[in-house]
Amino acid sequence: MIETIHQALKRLETRLAHEELDVNAAFLLLEHVTQKSRASLLAELREPLTELQAQQFEDLSSELLTGKPIQHIIGQEWFYGRPFSVSKDVLIPRPETEELVQGAMQRAIKLFGNKLIRVADIGTGSGAIAVTFQLEYPNAQVTATDISEAALVVARSNAEQNESQVTFLQGDLAQPLQNEKWDIVLSNPPYIGVDEASSMSSTVLDYEPHGALFAEENGLVLYRKLAETLPAIMKKPGLIGLEIGYLQASSVKRFFQNAFPKSKIEVVQDMNGKERMIFCEIQ
Incomplete structure (x- = not known):
């Protein structure tokens, strides 16, 4: 079953909280997978993820739950309003x-x-x-x-x-x-x-x-x-x-x-x- 953006977000936030990891990473991962801004995602919370997005979100969520930093998974961090690649x-x-x-x-x-x-x-x-x-x-x-x-x-x-x-x-x-x-x-x-x-x-x-x-x-x-x-x-x-x-x-x-x-x-x-x-x- 394909989840809505909201369902996927809440499910990952719960799993991250259970592992005592940063729950904010869930939103960052969704931005990365959907290539949408936070404002767009908030406006479209009831929309379903595409099949490809859902699969990518699931795969990357597994990495995130190992404790790997979200910045290493998406390859960047923002600093002073600009994107910086990290490794x-x-x-x-x-x-x-x-x-x-x-x-x-x-x-x-x-x-x-x-x-x-x-x-x-x-x-x-x-x-x-x-x-x-x-x-x-x-x-x-x-x-x-x-x-x-x-x-x-x-x-x-x-x-x-x-x-x-x-x-x-x-x-x-x-x-x-x-x-x-x-x-x-x-x-x-x-x-x-x-x-x-x-x-x-x-x-x-x-x-x-x-x-x-x-x-x-x-x-x-x-x-x-x-x-x-x-x-x-x-x-x-x-x-x-x-x-x-x-x-x-x-x-x-x-x-x-x-x-x-x-x-x-x-x-x-x-x-x-x-x-x-x-x-x-x-x-």
């Missing part, structure tokens, strides 16, 4: 990272106005930060780095897909940026302590690249290294924007206070009231 080689972009980009742009306008600026995104992954900043802030010349060649393949494809001009360089942290001076450096590095793995959901642990998730020294090693290497390559005035784990603010702030003694350092909360960003304005 097992990159971290799925999160809404908190959109807040990092937004906060960086607000501060950049105050610091630099309409001047042409050089911006680097360290550990770019899918390219979401670099591509978004370049498109939203046209006077920014953006360079993005990653240690993973596989991640850079995804990032380059996302830049092309979104018609963004970003230069991509392979290398560890700021190492590929050493020959230039930078107005802004942004980074969302791996920051989860290795010992935290046991408390994480299998959807993240089993499917997302561990190199983009975990870091030594209780997740702080890369912030320490950035604080050591960035003073040599930052312009004055300059801006550094970092996404951090919600318990890391005091440690990361200390690294950058030591590295840039005269800077203004802000710890910023995300939409959930957690301390998830640090901005360092270099005077």
Whole structure:
């Protein structure tokens, strides 16, 4: 029996809830299978799925129920209103990272106005930060780095897909940026302590690249290294924007206070009231 859109949606939501998985994925899967927008689907809830759609929905639902992220099944995630391809080689972009980009742009306008600026995104992954900043802030010349060649393949494809001009360089942290001076450096590095793995959901642990998730020294090693290497390559005035784990603010702030003694350092909360960003304005 062919189900209506509403019946298929409710059945999958119930199964996802039973497995303690994200029920919102059911709607995203239906959008993918029907190639309709959320508004269209809501207007057509009583319409039946075609036989082909019903079969595809059933097959992909089985994958979803294993804990595989919906973004890997449909091949993309939206970030700042744009589609970004994702794969097992990159971290799925999160809404908190959109807040990092937004906060960086607000501060950049105050610091630099309409001047042409050089911006680097360290550990770019899918390219979401670099591509978004370049498109939203046209006077920014953006360079993005990653240690993973596989991640850079995804990032380059996302830049092309979104018609963004970003230069991509392979290398560890700021190492590929050493020959230039930078107005802004942004980074969302791996920051989860290795010992935290046991408390994480299998959807993240089993499917997302561990190199983009975990870091030594209780997740702080890369912030320490950035604080050591960035003073040599930052312009004055300059801006550094970092996404951090919600318990890391005091440690990361200390690294950058030591590295840039005269800077203004802000710890910023995300939409959930957690301390998830640090901005360092270099005077």
